[in-house]
Amino acid sequence: MRRAAVGSCPASKRSTLSLDDHAVGVGRARAQVSDVGRQDDPNARVGLHVDFWTVDDPDEARRLLAMGADGIMTEQLRRVATRGAIVAAMVRLTRRRFTVGAVAMASGACGGARAGEPWSEEPPPSRVDPGFMPAPPAPPSPDPRLAFAPVARDAAPPRSIWSWTTAEQATEIRRDEVLFTRESSPTLGRGHLFDVLDARAADGDPAAARLAGVELAKGRFGWSNPWATVRGATPGETYGLELLHIEMRPDTWFARVRTSHEAIAFVDSAGNAVDRGAALDSFERVGGILFEHDVEYTGACATTGSGGGGLIYREIYVGNEARLATFSHRTAAILARLEGDIAELSAFRDWLRYGGGDGWSAYSWSCIAAQLWRSAPSTSRERYLASLAFATDPYAPYAASVDAIVTELKKASFFTPDDPFTHAP
Known part of the structure; x- marks a missing residue:
């Protein structure tokens, strides 16, 4: 289990997100919750932004980030949910499925739990609004067999x-x-x-x-x-x-x-x-x-x-x-x-x-x-x-x-x- 701090709130009111990444193997996962709308409005909506990326080695990951290539092998999922809802999402990446387990937005000035407080792994069914559940991702398209222009070592010189x-x-x-x-x-x-x-x-x-x-x-x-x-x-x-x-x-x-x-x-x-x-x-x-x-x-x-x-x-x-x-x-x-x-x-x-x-x-x-x-x-x-x-x-x-x-x-x-x-x- 990996716990990642998320949100754009002040440090004292940042949420803690539990990510079940056992299926990722040596991969990495991160997520961010950002509020959209008024926090004091019970009908306000929040945006859930989930990023996944996978690199086989932590040093390689840091090197790619330094290059500004943090989007490598990345899928982004943006959905909206009613305030207080718990959203579960699935993202397909390199033919695997990764689960975002239990992202919850509770009451509070920043719409999140108190710092360090984990969310439950299983979303309570009574709290989920089916109208805002993300649809399963489309399966990957078949290899389009794009032509490109392969150049063999012993090929004739190009004109x-x-x-x-x-x-x-x-x-x-x-x-x-x-x-x-x-x-x-x-x-x-x-x-x-x-x-x-x-x-x-x-x-x-x-x-x-x-x-x-x-x-x-x-x-x-x-x-x-x-x-x-x-x-x-x-x-x-x-x-x-x-x-x-x-x-x-x-x-x-x-x-x-x-x-x-x-x-x-x-x-x-x-x-x-x-x-x-x-x-x-x-x-x-x-x-x-x-x-x-x-x-x-x-x-x-x-x-x-x-x-x-x-x-x-x-x-x-x-x-x-x-x-x-x-x-x-x-x-x-x-x-x-x-x-x-x-x-x-x-x-x-x-x-x-x-x-x-x-x-x-x-x-x-x-x-x-x-x-x-x-x-x-x-x-x-x-x-x-x-x-x-x-x-x-x-x-x-x-x-x-x-x-x-x-x-x-x-x-x-x-x-x-x-x-x-x-x-x-």
Whole structure:
């Protein structure tokens, strides 16, 4: 049994709420009772606000709260009851039922019991007004099998690449009609990719030396969909909310670089291997780099967290403007893409919120995501993870995280395509 102080009353008149959370296991429950209307009116109504959330580890819960993600895996139930009534409610969360046992509002200036006084676990039938009893929650909808766009590790390089930038840089790009203007970000540096390449070049790898050299020095990072990078790689990071659409020429080659593999490979636009020697001899055909900062996993993902490898992510670096077919900003096609992503992610968020998924813990989902990058996803949640660029907290497969992605996309889509920009180098 867990007892939680509730209410917005002065400390001397706060109520005590008994919550039966044995069904929650390692989960947590909280509730708040707030008064609406006049306390001296016997017919006044009060609002019952019940929040549930479940996280496998208390430290993880505190970390999420510090990030402002206390809504993770959360259901909220708001009902009204007559003053003096005792309300029992059921909330469905990740296919479980949690009971709010005996929330009572008794007489008093704040409509609650005296501090420290528990309420009875069983609501007296004579005190309950059936007209205000909450209806049972709707069962979770079936998996809608949302498409997303899974990206397998060995898939052919995408021709369409999406890259976020600031309003200032977007203005410069439109004015100068040049996409690549900088060798590094003033806040994020050149990127870990180039640390990896520099280290391998120092060890005598000619492919790494060429990729880290002047020919691809100026470039831009992106991904095969816009939403998977809109919140940055880590909490608080941002790249801007101006979306650029880059189309690559169909005869472009890419290098594949993985931190877990020393060998650098080259592929054509269909994903077929290109001989390293041929790629270095015809380096002008290389448009960029497919980079994966990965860890090889063994066994199950139950408690491995990030697998001991730190940040797990992948990205596309484009640095050869001669290999670009077009790049564009604020076009009707960009707006349509944002609106489509908003619709699909909103449906996914709602499915998660009302009972979808299987409750992967915060300690395992990033591991599962990395495994799905080299396998065939089936469910909507698996396809979501297989579409990610960053297996990091801002993209956790929970309703609150997905809702935050939708919020950022809505901000980015707040434009009308009446001044579109497209340039073909």
